[in-house]
Amino acid sequence: MTRIADVDYYEPKPGQAMAMLGQFAEAKALMIKAGASEVVVAQSQGGTSPGTFVFQVQYESGATFGATVDGLTTNQAWMEFWARISENPTATLVRHEMFTGVDI
Numbered sequence: 001m002t003r004i005a006d007v008d009y010y011e012p013k014p015g016q017a018m019a020m021l022g023q024f025a026e027a028k029a030l031m032i033k034a035g036a037s038e039v040v041v042a043q044s045q046g047g048t049s050p051g052t053f054v055f056q057v058q059y060e061s062g063a064t065f066g067a068t069v070d071g072l073t074t075n076q077a078w079m080e081f082w083a084r085i086s087e088n089p090t091a092t093l094v095r096h097e098m099f100t101g102v103d104i
Contacts, residue, residue, distance in 0.1 A: 002062065002101050002103065003037075003061070003101035004058070004059040004061065004062055004065045004098065004099070004100055004101070005056055005058050005059075005098070005101070006057045006058075006059070006098050007054060007055070007057075007096065007097045008054070008055045008056075008093055008095075008096050009049060009052045009053070009093070009094045009095040009096070010052060010053045010054075010091040010092065010094065011049075011052050011053075011091060011092050011094050012053065012091045013090055013091060013092065016090035016091065017053075017090075020053065020090040021041070023090060024041050024053070024055055026081060027055070027081065028041070030075075030077055030078050030081060031068075034068050034071055034072055034078065035059070035064055035067060036057045036058060036059055036064075036068055037058050037060050038057075038058040039056065039057050039058070040054070040056040041053065041054065041055055041056070042054045042056070049094065049095070052094060052095075
């Protein structure tokens with residue numbers, strides 16, 4: 001089965017890194033409950049965007065990705081989470097990418 005990785009890159013607003021990470025922890029729990037297989041958070045230490053944080057959601061397949069994303073559109077906990085964090089964002093989304101695993 002081909003895995004899918006949905007990756008967002010965030011730059012925390014000044015003084016907001018810890019609050020952002022707390023929100024990442026909330027989002028991780030919601031995503032796992034909704035059907036994601038794993039959520040990975042990492043911070044860039046170099047390259048083109050040093051200091052940015054990555055929030056990577058992994059899915060077992062394209063079908064699992066689709067079902068999870070479709071389910072989030074009516075997931076009350078997810079909607080309430082986004083409404084709350086959108087009022088006073090702790091970070092700026094700087095990039096989004098989606099990857100499909102390649103079996104070699």
